[in-house]
Structures are given as C-alpha cells and as structure tokens.
Amino acid sequence: MGKLQFYIMADNHYFSKKLWVDGDEIESRSHGDQVVLKESPEVNEAFFKIIEADKDTETVVIVGDLINCGERLCHEEFIERLHLLESRGKRVLVLTATHDYNGCGEDENEFVAVGYDKHSRYKVTCTRRHELNELYRPFGRNKADSEYDMSYSINVDGYRFILLNDDGNGHTDCGLDDKGNEWLENELIKAKENGETVLLFTHHPVIAPYPVYEAVAPTEMYGRHPILKSMLMKYGVKVVFTGHTHVHTIRSISDSENELFDVGTTSVSSAYGKIRKVTLENGYADIRTIDMPEEIEGIPGGSKQIAQSCFGGYYRRLIDTAVKDYDEFLELGKGLVPYDKAKKYRFIIKPLIKWFVKANMSFAGRIGRKYSGLSRAECKKHKDEKLIDLCFVILDRFFQGDAPYSPDTYEYRVMYGAMSRADAIMKTFKISLSKYINGIDSLWELAEPLVHNTRTGCDREIKIKLNNEVTYEKD
Ligand SMILES: [Fe+2]
Ligand SMILES: [Fe+2]
Numbered sequence: 001m002g003k004l005q006f007y008i009m010a011d012n013h014y015f016s017k018k019l020w021v022d023g024d025e026i027e028s029r030s031h032g033d034q035v036v037l038k039e040s041p042e043v044n045e046a047f048f049k050i051i052e053a054d055k056d057t058e059t060v061v062i063v064g065d066l067i068n069c070g071e072r073l074c075h076e077e078f079i080e081r082l083h084l085l086e087s088r089g090k091r092v093l094v095l096t097a098t099h100d101y102n103g104c105g106e107d108e109n110e111f112v113a114v115g116y117d118k119h120s121r122y123k124v125t126c127t128r129r130h131e132l133n134e135l136y137r138p139f140g141r142n143k144a145d146s147e148y149d150m151s152y153s154i155n156v157d158g159y160r161f162i163l164l165n166d167d168g169n170g171h172t173d174c175g176l177d178d179k180g181n182e183w184l185e186n187e188l189i190k191a192k193e194n195g196e197t198v199l200l201f202t203h204h205p206v207i208a209p210y211p212v213y214e215a216v217a218p219t220e221m222y223g224r225h226p227i228l229k230s231m232l233m234k235y236g237v238k239v240v241f242t243g244h245t246h247v248h249t250i251r252s253i254s255d256s257e258n259e260l261f262d263v264g265t266t267s268v269s270s271a272y273g274k275i276r277k278v279t280l281e282n283g284y285a286d287i288r289t290i291d292m293p294e295e296i297e298g299i300p301g302g303s304k305q306i307a308q309s310c311f312g313g314y315y316r317r318l319i320d321t322a323v324k325d326y327d328e329f330l331e332l333g334k335g336l337v338p339y340d341k342a343k344k345y346r347f348i349i350k351p352l353i354k355w356f357v358k359a360n361m362s363f364a365g366r367i368g369r370k371y372s373g374l375s376r377a378e379c380k381k382h383k384d385e386k387l388i389d390l391c392f393v394i395l396d397r398f399f400q401g402d403a404p405y406s407p408d409t410y411e412y413r414v415m416y417g418a419m420s421r422a423d424a425i426m427k428t429f430k431i432s433l434s435k436y437i438n439g440i441d442s443l444w445e446l447a448e449p450l451v452h453n454t455r456t457g458c459d460r461e462i463k464i465k466l467n468n469e470v471t472y473e474k475d
Contacts, residue, residue, distance in 0.1 A: 001158040006059035008276040010243025011267035014078045015068040023118030028335025034311040040269040042298040063243040064097025064203035069111040072125040094139035097203040102126035148183040160196040175223030188235040200240040207262035209247040215438045233258045248401035251455040271310040272400040283467035289460040312396040322353045361385040368417020401459025419444035
C-alpha cells in the first residue's frame with residue numbers, strides 16, 4: 001500500500017445565515033452552547049479553503065453532525081459546498097449523525113428544526129432519517145463495496161475505510177445491531193484476506209475521552225462499544241476516528257497483544273475549532289492537528305474573536321460583568337443563567353463571584369497543603385496569580401485537549417491538594433462519590449484528567465503503527 005493522505009472533519013454543525021436574525025433569541029441559544037452557530041458558515045468555509053489549497057491531499061472524511069438540528073435548508077447549503085469541494089478535485093466521504101435529522105416519534109430523536117426571529121423561534125422544514133440516505137449517498141456510499149443501513153465499506157487507494165453510522169438518539173444505544181456486527185466482522189475478514197489495512201470511522205466515542213464521561217453519559221458512547229472494541233482488537237485494527245464529544249483527544253486501550261486508539265476530533269465550529277490531517281505511509285498513520293486559521297473571511301477578529309465570544313471567553317466576560325454591573329450580567333447571561341433566580345439571589349451571587357475573582361493562587365495552595373506538601377513560602381510566591389485564571393486555563397483546554405499542568409507544576413499540586421482535602425471531608429461525612437457516579441471514587445480522579453493529560457500524553461498528534469501481524473481464528 002502506498003502513501004495516502006486525508007483530512008478528518010467532525011461536528012461541522014453548519015447553520016444557515018438565512019435562519020436567524022440578530023436578537024435575544026439567537027443570542028440566548030448561542031450562550032448555552034459551545035458551538036459557534038452564527039459564525040459556523042465562515043468557520044466551515046475557512047477549513048474547506050485549507051483543504052482545497054492542499055493539492056497533495058484528495059480525501060476528506062466527515063464523521064457526522066454536519067448541521068445544527070436537521071434543518072433541511074442547512075443540508076441543502078452544506079451539500080452544495082460538498083459538491084463544490086468535489087468539483088475542485090476532492091473525494092468526500094460522509095457519515096451523518098444525530099443532529100442531522102429530526103425524529104418522528106418512534107426513533108425518539110427530539111431535535112426540532114427551527115429558525116430564530118428577533119424575539120421568537122419558528123419551525124422550518126425538517127429532515128427525516130430516511131431522507132439522509134439519499135441526500136448523502138453521493139458522498140461515499142455510491143462508490144462503496146458494501147453497505148449496511150447507512151454504514152459502508154470502501155476501498156480508498158488500497159486502504160479499507162469502514163464508516164459506521166451510529167446516529168442513535170441519546171436515549172438508547174446507537175451503533176450496529178447484531179446483523180450489523182456480522183456485516184462488520186465479514187468486512188474485517190475480507191480485508192484481512194485481501195491484505196488491506198483497515199481504518200474505522202464513526203461518530204460517537206468508542207473509548208471515553210474522560211473517565212467520568214461514560215459514567216454520566218453511557219448513551220453518548222458508541223452503542224455496544226465493548227463488542228466493537230473486542231472485534232477491532234481481534235482483527236488488529238489500530239485506530240478508530242470519532243467525533244461527537246467535541247473534545248480533541250487521543251486515547252487508547254490495550255491487551256497483551258494489541259493497542260487500539262480512538263482519535264477524537266473536536267467540532268469544526270467550536271471556540272477552538274480544529275481538523276486533523278492523516279498521512280498513511282510505510283505502515284504508519286501520522287496524525288496531526290490543524291487549528292482554526294487566525295484570519296477568517298467575514299469575521300473581523302478571526303479566531304481570536306471566536307474564542308472570546310464562545311464558551312470560556314463568554315463565561316469569563318459573564319463573570320467580569322457580574323462584578324462590574326450586575327444588571328448587565330443578567331442581560332448577558334440570558335439563555336444560560338436563570339434570569340429570575342439570579343435577580344432574586346443577587347445578594348448572595350454577587351459577593352460570591354467577587355470573592356472568587358479576587359482569590360489568589362497563594363490562598364488556593366494553602367487549602368490542601370497537608371496533601372500536596374507545598375510549603376508556606378512556596379505558596380506565598382504565587383500571591384499575585386489569580387485562581388480564576390487557573391480555572392479558565394483548565395476550562396479552555398477541556399474541549400481542545402492537552403490539559404495544561406504536568407505533575408511537577410505548582411498548579412497541579414494546588415489542584416491535587418484541594419481535591420484531596422475535599423475527598424477527606426467527604427470521607428469524614430461518609431459521602432461516597434461512586435454512589436452518584438459509577439466507578440468514580442474520588443474528586444481527584446474526576447479532576448486529574450482536566451489538569452494533566454492522563455491519556456496518551458498528547459491530544460494533537462501521534463504516529464500509530466498500523467501493521468503488526470495479528471493472528472486470529474475464523475469461527
Ligand atoms: Fe456535535
Ligand atoms: Fe453528536
């Protein structure tokens with residue numbers, strides 16, 4: 001097998017400019033989300049331009065949640081852009097997912113296709129699941145060697161790409177059923193016999209990005225992932241590319257013979273949108289990250305403006321505003337902060353936020369000194385640093401991966417000390433976390449992956465060996 005390069009895009013969440021006007025309604029919708037809905041057309045376009053400019057890379061794989069919430073118009077515009085991409089020499093392989101259709105009762109998908117007037121929402125033409133089959137057939141399935149429901153298997157320049165549709169609804173399991181698993185196993189056997197290297201793609205995570213994720217949201221995983229994982233290990237598949245969580249991570253599981261990687265790509269349209277470029281060569285997959293470009297046509301402040309207006313940037317603005325002008329905070333928080341309650345409890349909320357903004361890292365260090373082993377003198381050195389800055393650095397990395405603090409840093413030890421102290425207090429009061437979060441015994445266990453990369457050590461890039469020989473027995 002020769003060299004093959006391709007791009008991975010996930011969770012494009014394209015939203016048409018024709019479906020909103022500026023006003024309270026779109027603002028409050030945007031505040032509760034870490035997807036930049038309003039700017040999604042410009043951001044998607046910026047990434048498509050990067051892909052088009054790369055003349056050496058023909059293939060693009062998009063792993064679902066193509067649009068906001070099943071709006072038919074969004075699909076039409078998105079598909080038009082994919083056709084343009086193809087006319088400019090690209091091969092586009094698409095999976096659809098949960099956000100791409102609207103349920104009609106029996107499938108439990110509760111997404112509603114709406115547009116946004118200044119002060120109200122209105123229903124727009126929606127998309128049913130079966131319509132996706134025809135809409136996206138030109139992007140992959142029309143050239144597939146084999147299909148099951150909307151999953152397909154396709155030869156890409158000698159490599160075997162298997163794209164699994166798992167557009168479940170978040171209530172029950174998504175992913176392949178028993179017959180689908182038989183189909184997949186057959187595809188893996190055929191690939192093995194033909195000496196093809198297999199790469200797998202699906203929407204939901206196969207390995208959880210954070211330990212707590214699976215505990216609190218088991219139906220947000222690939223359905224019946226233990227079956228899928230053991231099948232992939234059995235046939236020596238090394239990597240599965242996923243989306244959905246909007247968390248940019250690389251994680252792995254292994255047994256005595258094999259290691260399986262789940263490479264999750266964040267949403268194109270998130271505050272720190274990214275895509276990945278993969279190079280297959282000499283038996284390796286070299287996986288890299290491409291960040292949102294600084295300059296984005298149609299957005300004057302480019303990626304900086306996006307980061308400030310969305311998620312962490314927005315929350316920071318909200319907190320600063322609460323201290324300076326509480327009435328403005330109530331306005332800015334619409335859609336996220338419950339207006340009436342925040343107004344009623346102003347006398348508690350405002351001083352609490354004020355205290356939090358003022359708290360310094362010396363104070364934070366002293367909280368858990370008994371556990372972290374930090375000296376008073378060491379803590380004192382950090383009196384000019386703010387606790388709120390640490391919190392926002394951690395928050396900003398939540399979705400873009402690579403948690404920032406290694407175990408030798410002051411910040412890591414502060415977090416370790418504070419969480420350990422909280423764990424000790426819980427123990428005193430006989431509060432067991434595992435009662436509420438399955439499999440999690442301590443707050444530090446919850447917090448550590450957010451402080452330090454406890455996965456493969458780097459979420460941006462990795463080189464994975466694809467071809468160690470795996471023996472298996474046919475049933
Ligand atoms: Fe998504
Ligand atoms: Fe999703």
